[in-house]
Amino acid sequence: MSQAEALDEVVLYEVRDGIALVTMHRPEYHNAQNSKMTYALDVAFRRAVDDDAVKVIVLRGAGKHFSAGHDIGTPGRDVEQSFERKHLWYDHVNKPGGEFLYAREQEVYLGMCRRWREMPKPTIAMVQGACIAGGLMLAWVCDLIVASEDAYFxxxxVRMGIPGVEYFAHVHELNPRIAKEFLFLGEAMPAERARQMGMVNKVVPRDVLEDVTLDLARRIAQMPRLGLALAKQAVNNAEDLMGKRATMDMVFGLHHFAHAHNELVSGDRLGGYDAKAMAASQRKGQS
Structure with a gap:
């Protein structure tokens, strides 16, 4: 196909020369991820995996930013809605207390991200502007990250009293002390520092970001499909032997203890924060 096809309007799908371009398409909300987008991403990734003509998958965000994270404040927030689930977790809707988010996030956050990390085809995140919280999760499940010079992570x-996002890869993406600094301060890490820490593969000017990313994808696409799949599986399995999966399971429990604590103390699972309050707190911290 030569032109992008909309998947429920929030994700675009296009194939060029054996490369699947999966585009988050909520630019008016900086590609904040509601469940509608998450499930549409899963459909797009499944389509790319099932297409033998596709050798490499590129994930990108429309507009100024890659992704501002989970949707905690747009008119399209759909945390209370049911969707056709991809795992054997039960529906979260109408469940009491901490069970509500625990069931939901096993499906749409931890479960989906692990599902995408294990896709047999190479994936590249093309990151510009903000890559925040849930946006990190989407970039981190990809095998490679190419970022523009204006990108930040x-x-x-932690400002919400939560130890980190659900797909807790921090200590595998960064040196442990750098991971602590990243979490304790909650400040933006520029793309170039992320590259120095080994989290990003390339940093390029914004106006050539797409060209550089697609050139990288084309060169990877020249390799045999099975060789790529086996190489990816080998590295992923090695990461898991080093504790990546076990770390995520442990921190996911701490994450949901924090949600439950917030609800008990303040009546709000997010400790009283929405998108505007989080942005305001960041501005205050920088002043």
Whole structure:
């Protein structure tokens, strides 16, 4: 196909020369991820995996930013809605207390991200502007990250009393002390520092970001499909032997203890924060 096809309007799908371009398409909300987008991403990734003509998958965000994270404040927030689930977790809707988010996030956050990390085809995140919290999760499941010079990475959820996003890869993406700094301060990490830490493969000017990313994808696409799949599986399995999966399971429990604590103390699972309050707190911290 030569032109992008809309998947429920929030994700675009296009194939060029054996490369699947999966585009988050909520630019008016900086590609904040509601469940509608998450499930549409899963459909797009499944389509790319099933298409033998596709050798490499590129994930990108429309507009100024890659992704501002989970949707905690747009008119399209759909946390209370049911969707056709991809795992054997039960529906979260109408469940009491901490069970509500625990069931939901096993499906749409931890479960989906692990599902995408294990896709047999190479994936590249093309990151511009903000890559925050849930946006980190989407970039981190990809095998490679190419970032523009204006890109930055941030996980600010400690401000909510939460130890980090659900797909907790921080200590595998960064040196442990750098991971602590990243979490304790919740400040933006510029693309170039992320490259120095080994989290990003390339940093390029914004106006050539797409060209550089697609050139990288084309060169990878020249390799045999099975060789790529086996190489990816080998590295992923090695990461898991080093504790990546076990770390995520442990921190996911701490994450949901924090949600439950917030609800008990303040009556709000996010400790009283929405998107505007988080942005305001960041501005205050920088002043």
């Amino acid at each position: 941030r996980d600010p959820v």
